[in-house]
Amino acid sequence: MTKLYSYKEIAEHNSESDLWMIIHGKVYDCTKFMEEHPGGEEVLLDLGGQDATGPFADIGHSDDAVKMLEDLYVGDVDKDSEPIVRVAAEPASTTTGGEGNGVLILALVAVAAAIVFYFLNQK
Ligand code: HEM
Incomplete structure (x- = not known):
């Protein structure tokens, strides 16, 4: 008789010394x-x-x-066992990224202003 394994059970075989994987609904010990x-x-x-x-397949x-x-x-x-829900890696917070860009733009504007100021004072 075919042995059935739950997704959870299969997920535990994920190391170098014990590696299983699923291909087309079948479980393989690799x-x-x-x-x-x-x-x-x-x-x-x-x-x-x-x-x-x-x-x-790819x-x-x-x-x-x-x-x-x-x-x-x-x-x-x-197939009736509970699937493993993988939590995607947290995307970098957009607000933090936004603030970071804001500071960068501000710094560039300040540098540009300093250059303009320098040349204006040359005359
Ligand atoms: C237990 C399952 C697997 C078996 C039995 C297997 C077997 C093979 C074999 C025999 C080859 C030589 C080329 C060919 O005959 O197609 C190969 C190449 C390769 N396999 Fe797998 N493979 C397995 C799973 C995977 C998986 C899950 C990946 C994931 C991406 C993968 C990635 C590759 C790559 C990158 C090559 C090299 C292709 C190349 O350089 O031409 N294989 N595999």
Whole structure:
């Protein structure tokens, strides 16, 4: 029988010594494969415990690569389990950025004014 894994359970396998990923709803244990991967370990580690369907397809992996997945297969995703919500990195606060730009513009205006003042006083 196919073993079902929840998103939460899969997400825990995200380290160098224990790395799973989801591709097309199936769960693959890439731990041993990691060092053989022609595309390097880093890309796999970055996607550890996550759904790598998109990135895997984007590379345009060969049929051989797709075949290799068979050996790494451990089960299917339990689609009824709660998905992992990843919080996007906080965007830099616009107000802070705005203030920063304001100070920069003010400094430039002051420098420009000083230059104009200098040349006006030359005559
Ligand atoms: C367990 C899943 C994966 C397997 C079995 C696998 C297998 C392979 C194989 C066999 C190749 C050699 C080229 C080919 O035959 O297509 C390759 C290349 C590559 N893979 Fe993967 N891969 C996997 C997942 C990923 C993921 C998730 C990424 C994320 C971006 C990735 C990125 C790459 C890159 C960048 C290359 C190098 C392409 C090149 O330099 O031509 N792979 N992979």
